[in-house]
Every structure is written in structure tokens, then in C-alpha cells.
Amino acid sequence: MNQNNIKTKKISRVCFLNPHGYMMYPPPLGKTDTGGQTLYVLQLARALGKKGIKVDIITRQFENLPAEEKLWENVKIIRIPCGGSQFIPKEKIYESMPEFVANLLHHIEKTRKKYDLIHSHYWDGGYAGIMLSKMLKIPHVHTPHSLGKLKKLEMSIEEIPPQKLKRVYRFHVRNAIEQKIMNNANAVVVICETSRIQILQHYSIDFEKLHVIFPGVDLDFFNTKKNDNDKKIKFAKNAVLTVSRLVPAKGVDRVIDALALIKNKVNFHLYIGGGTQEANKSDEEKMTQEQLKNLVKKHRLENRVTFLGFVPHDKVLPSFYRQADIFILASRYEPFGLTTLEAMACGTTPIVSRVAGSREVIIDGLNGFIFDTHDRKALAELVLKLLTDQKLRKKVAENAAFTIKEHYSWNKIVEKFINLYKSLL
Structure with a gap:
């Protein structure tokens, strides 16, 4: 696309989809399903907020966490109920995504919010993103963070029984959904060149859809100045x-x-x-x-x-x-x-x-x-x-x-x- 055309376009509000884990600030890093991805999503949202773009981080509501939470200027967490009130591991949360999307659509209609695009994270977010993108008729960007086929390969090398791989990690479901995400997303962002090569080797995807954008560092915190x-x-x-x-x-x-x-x-x-x-x-x-x-x-x-x-x-x-x-x-x-x-x-x-x-x-x-x-x-x-x-x-x-x-x-x-x-x- 012509660079002049890009400059004239305006992004007002982005919908981040990150259903699993304990999404909050500060993040309880190390808690189940809450690690580097959580940090990445929060830091990217904060960086976009500083540029004047509103970001709603949509996650699942459970364990009496508040329905809405303002983090920084232009950045909110919105928690959508689905699948009951207890924690659900990321390997199983895909089962609740149709309910998650239905309740999110109700929230969007009620609040009359208008998103310019969706940016989904991990395969549960990507699965929800496919449905939401079609219903709202807006573009869908996806960041996988990790890949099911590579994770399965790694665990197979460690000689984990195939029955456990299927029962606990649901790779047969995950791999199928990840391929569907690759087919349907308008763009897939990976965090390094190695990830791009791995996706091209293990999934069917148009090369033009793949974009390498490295993670950033928040220099307000991580710098050489002693305190x-x-x-x-x-x-x-x-x-x-x-x-x-x-x-x-x-x-x-x-x-x-x-x-x-x-x-x-x-x-x-x-x-x-x-x-x-x-x-x-x-x-x-x-x-x-x-x-x-x-x-x-x-x-x-x-x-x-x-x-x-x-x-x-x-x-x-x-x-x-x-x-x-x-x-x-x-x-x-x-x-x-x-x-x-x-x-x-x-x-x-x-x-x-x-x-x-x-x-x-x-x-x-x-x-x-x-x-x-x-x-x-x-x-x-x-x-x-x-x-x-x-x-x-x-x-x-x-x-x-x-x-x-x-x-x-x-x-x-x-x-x-x-x-x-x-x-x-």
C-alpha cells in the first residue's frame, strides 16, 4: 500500500483478544498460564495507548475479578464471562470461545463501541478472533506466541506418551484451529525470523500475510540509570x-x-x-x-x-x-x-x-x-x-x-x- 495512503488513515480503537490466564497489572508472572505473553500484551497495549490509540484488552472473567479495569490512559481490561466462574487452563478454554464471543458481542452492542480491528493472541484468542472478525466485518491481526505443531514435536522428543499429549494438550484440536487462523487472519505477526520460517515449514499460509515485528522494551523501567x-x-x-x-x-x-x-x-x-x-x-x-x-x-x-x-x-x-x-x-x-x-x-x-x-x-x-x-x-x-x-x-x-x-x-x-x-x- 502507498505510504501516503497509510499516513492519512487513522486508528482509533483496537480490540485485543487474550482470553486465557490472569490478565491484570502488575501481572502475577509465573501463575498458571500467565507469563511472557501476558507481559507482551500489556506492554504493547500501553505503547499504543501512549500514541493516542484506545485499546480494550478483552479477557475472560472468573474468580470474582472485576468486569472492567482501567490500566493507563486509553487502555482498559474488559472481562467477559463464559464457562463458569472457575479458572480454565488454556488447553481447554477453546470450548468456551463461542460463548465468549456471543457475550462479547452483547457487550459491544450495549456499549456501542466501534473497533477498527482485532488483534488476537495465542490460539484461543485467534479462534475467537475468526468469529468476531466475520461478525463485525473488521480486519483481524493474529500473534501466535507459540505453535502447537512445534510444541508437540518438542514434547514427543521428551518421550511424553501420545495419550497424554492428546488428553492434556489437545494438540489435535489446537493444530486444526491454528491452521484455520492462518487461513482466515488478515495478517499474522511473529516475534522473530525463526518463527516465520517455522510457520512456513509447518502450516499453509500466504507469505505476504506474515510479518516479523520484534517485541520491545519499556525503557521507562529497563535502562542503565540506577535508582x-x-x-x-x-x-x-x-x-x-x-x-x-x-x-x-x-x-x-x-x-x-x-x-x-x-x-x-x-x-x-x-x-x-x-x-x-x-x-x-x-x-x-x-x-x-x-x-x-x-x-x-x-x-x-x-x-x-x-x-x-x-x-x-x-x-x-x-x-x-x-x-x-x-x-x-x-x-x-x-x-x-x-x-x-x-x-x-x-x-x-x-x-x-x-x-x-x-x-x-x-x-x-x-x-x-x-x-x-x-x-x-x-x-x-x-x-x-x-x-x-x-x-x-x-x-x-x-x-x-x-x-x-x-x-x-x-x-x-x-x-x-x-x-x-x-x-x-
């Missing part, structure tokens, strides 16, 4: 930080194994952040945490490893990044990894697994480092190199912060979404 929180946090010298949910896919065990290889060569202290607040921990998280603590004991690293537990995202996490000398993302499977960009924005040198989508923002050796997620020795050597070469570490950290400030702030990324939205009107 009062930094003064309260005292990390040891040569601090290594990893932040994630405590589940096997995040590869924290590999970080511990790697550091054990250099424990007699350099002084260091590993800080393991993330996880859910104790009352909300899943069985998987409890088991993983216990396994990690046993691994620390096995390597006799008790005095050199600290489990930080749940870390409040906007207030405390930036200070943790700034206090650390190195940040490691060692995931076995990671569609993107927003923590990489956050750490870079705070001036922390990142070491990132080759499987993570966020590796695409790194020029190896210039603004960070990339390693083979299976190669503990290579990871150990990288950490040793950085902890013994302060000049190199400082230069890479400066380049990392510059990269995010220049190219990946939400203030800049959001313009790409606005241009895409306008091109569909």
Missing part, C-alpha cells in the same frame, strides 16, 4: 544472573553444571531469579526447584548460588539486571525470551542459548554471546572469559544497551504495529 532499589540490592562480585520460570525447558540446570566446571578457576556467585510465589507454585515448579537445589549440593556450590524466588517485574527486576555482571538464558526451547532484551537494556552482558528467538538481536561477540544450549563446556568458557576480562565485558554491555535503546524500545516498535494496522483498513 533507590539498586542501593538496597547487594550482589556479590562477579554476579551471574538467570531469570525464568523454574521449569526444565528453561535450562537452569545447565547453568549450574557449566559454572561447576570453573568453580576452581574464578570466583563467581550465581543468582537464580524467577518462579512463582510460594502459594501458587505448580507441582512441576516445586519438583524442578528441588532438583536444582540437589544439583547445587552435588557440585558443592551452596555458598555460591542464591535462589531469589519470585521477582516483581517492573520495580525490582531492572535493579537485579543492573547489579549483575552477566545474564544467561540457557533455554532448551524458547520462542523468544524477553528477559534477554530487558537485561541488555540495563547494560548487562547477555549469553543466550542458540534456540532462543532473542538470539536474533545479538551479534555474537559484539553486543552479547550465543552458545549451543547442549554445550556446557562452551558456556563455562564464555563465563570464564567474561569474568576475567572486565574491559571486554564492559564494552559488550555498552553495545547491548545501545542496541536496545536505538532499535528495540516499545516507542519505536509500536510504530510498526500502527503502520500494519493502517495498511489493513
Whole structure:
């Protein structure tokens, strides 16, 4: 479309569809079905709101959560009842989407709201988006966040019984609905080039529909400027930080194994952040945490490893990044990894697994480092190199912060979404 035509078009109000999880601010990260996607949706909505575009984040109402909640200027959460009053896991919520859409349509008619377009998230949101787009006759943009066919492949490699894959994860339903979304959405936005290639390999879709728009970072929170929180946090010298949910896919065990290889060569202290607040921990998280603590004991690293537990995202996490000398993302499977960009924005040198989508923002050796997620020795050597070469570490950290400030702030990324939205009107 002609750029002049795009400039003259105006986006007034966008409908975000994110039915599952605990959508609220601040998000209870780590709680069931509430993680990086929730954060992404909230941050994109806030960035659009700052540009004068009204965003209604439509999610499911349950557990007596309020029907409506204003978050920031131009941004609201609207909760639509469906499927009863209890929490429904994301694998099963698709069954309630027809009721969700019917009740949402009633809300739209009652409030006389007029949306310019729909932006759906994950396959439950995409399923609702197909129905709503046809009924309202407005464009539909979809962001998958993860892909059923790849998730099934990953779990099959881990030798999870096929019966469990079908019963618990409903891949036979998810994969069919995801293909339907690819067929019907006007545009599909993926968060890195790797995701675009994966969709083209595993789904049938017009190439022109696919758009790569990287996530952004909120520089109001994640930056190199120290604040009062930094003064309260005292990390040891040569601090290594990893932040994630405590589940096997995040590869924290590999970080511990790697550091054990250099424990007699350099002084260091590993800080393991993330996880859910104790009352909300899943069985998987409890088991993983216990396994990690046993691994620390096995390597006799008790005095050199600290489990930080749940870390409040906007207030405390930036200070943790700034206090650390190195940040490691060692995931076995990671569609993107927003923590990489956050750490870079705070001036922390990142070491990132080759499987993570966020590796695409790194020029190896210039603004960070990339390693083979299976190669503990290579990871150990990288950490040793950085902890013994302060000049190199400082230069890479400066380049990392510059990269995010220049190219990946939400203030800049959001313009790409606005241009895409306008091109569909």
C-alpha cells in the first residue's frame, strides 16, 4: 500500500483478544498460564495507548475479578464471562470461545463501541478472533506466541506418551484451529525470523500475510540509570544472573553444571531469579526447584548460588539486571525470551542459548554471546572469559544497551504495529 495512503488513515480503537490466564497489572508472572505473553500484551497495549490509540484488552472473567479495569490512559481490561466462574487452563478454554464471543458481542452492542480491528493472541484468542472478525466485518491481526505443531514435536522428543499429549494438550484440536487462523487472519505477526520460517515449514499460509515485528522494551523501567532499589540490592562480585520460570525447558540446570566446571578457576556467585510465589507454585515448579537445589549440593556450590524466588517485574527486576555482571538464558526451547532484551537494556552482558528467538538481536561477540544450549563446556568458557576480562565485558554491555535503546524500545516498535494496522483498513 502507498505510504501516503497509510499516513492519512487513522486508528482509533483496537480490540485485543487474550482470553486465557490472569490478565491484570502488575501481572502475577509465573501463575498458571500467565507469563511472557501476558507481559507482551500489556506492554504493547500501553505503547499504543501512549500514541493516542484506545485499546480494550478483552479477557475472560472468573474468580470474582472485576468486569472492567482501567490500566493507563486509553487502555482498559474488559472481562467477559463464559464457562463458569472457575479458572480454565488454556488447553481447554477453546470450548468456551463461542460463548465468549456471543457475550462479547452483547457487550459491544450495549456499549456501542466501534473497533477498527482485532488483534488476537495465542490460539484461543485467534479462534475467537475468526468469529468476531466475520461478525463485525473488521480486519483481524493474529500473534501466535507459540505453535502447537512445534510444541508437540518438542514434547514427543521428551518421550511424553501420545495419550497424554492428546488428553492434556489437545494438540489435535489446537493444530486444526491454528491452521484455520492462518487461513482466515488478515495478517499474522511473529516475534522473530525463526518463527516465520517455522510457520512456513509447518502450516499453509500466504507469505505476504506474515510479518516479523520484534517485541520491545519499556525503557521507562529497563535502562542503565540506577535508582533507590539498586542501593538496597547487594550482589556479590562477579554476579551471574538467570531469570525464568523454574521449569526444565528453561535450562537452569545447565547453568549450574557449566559454572561447576570453573568453580576452581574464578570466583563467581550465581543468582537464580524467577518462579512463582510460594502459594501458587505448580507441582512441576516445586519438583524442578528441588532438583536444582540437589544439583547445587552435588557440585558443592551452596555458598555460591542464591535462589531469589519470585521477582516483581517492573520495580525490582531492572535493579537485579543492573547489579549483575552477566545474564544467561540457557533455554532448551524458547520462542523468544524477553528477559534477554530487558537485561541488555540495563547494560548487562547477555549469553543466550542458540534456540532462543532473542538470539536474533545479538551479534555474537559484539553486543552479547550465543552458545549451543547442549554445550556446557562452551558456556563455562564464555563465563570464564567474561569474568576475567572486565574491559571486554564492559564494552559488550555498552553495545547491548545501545542496541536496545536505538532499535528495540516499545516507542519505536509500536510504530510498526500502527503502520500494519493502517495498511489493513
